[in-house]
Amino acid sequence: MTKSKINLKSKLESIKDYWSPKVIAELNDYQFKLAKIKDEFIWHEHNDTDEAFIVIEGNIEIELEDRTVELSEGEMFIVPKGAKHKPIARGEAHIMLIEPRDVKNTGDIENELTAKNDIWI
């Protein structure tokens, strides 16, 4: 539990690697995470939870099985539980994710894109 206020852009400055969400706050058993992303992620799903995406800077796409959701700064989208999705950023983008603690960024897949959980900045 952080006891201080959090400045999203200041926290983002300390993130160097893409697709590696860093925790900035906890709300009960949920975590707020910031990430820099660029290029295409992989298709995956989270079978136990919805996942919130909020764009802080730049533009992203979230490919779903039946359509693509395009998000710009100040826009958000909730990926429903179990929905296969592939996040994409054509240029660098900065996003905030909100989801329960311990959600794996690659869903059921474990590969080189799987990020360590619970890394705070």
Next chain:
Amino acid sequence: MTKSKINLKSKLESIKDYWSPKVIAELNDYQFKLAKIKDEFIWHEHNDTDEAFIVIEGNIEIELEDRTVELSEGEMFIVPKGAKHKPIARGEAHIMLIEPRDVKNTGDIENELTAKNDIWI
């Protein structure tokens, strides 16, 4: 569950009254709410949950028993479960709240500031 993307500033345009959070999205059993606030709210606490404040526009203060947290656009703060707090906005400010469904905005107090829950925009 909304199936569309959400533009925070567009949603805020439809809010007319102060201190009356409107729901824009659900994440499992949590809700994202937007509110316009101005002047002082009342001291209250939420005994069963933390509460996230994110400032979308303007400046706010969150008075706690031992200090005051000042937040500007792009800053957030988690009020811990059970912590007495009083939100204040010296000018109009726009905020997003994230908390479990059914949290009452005035905590255990019921008065003219108590807002109806689960009003979506």
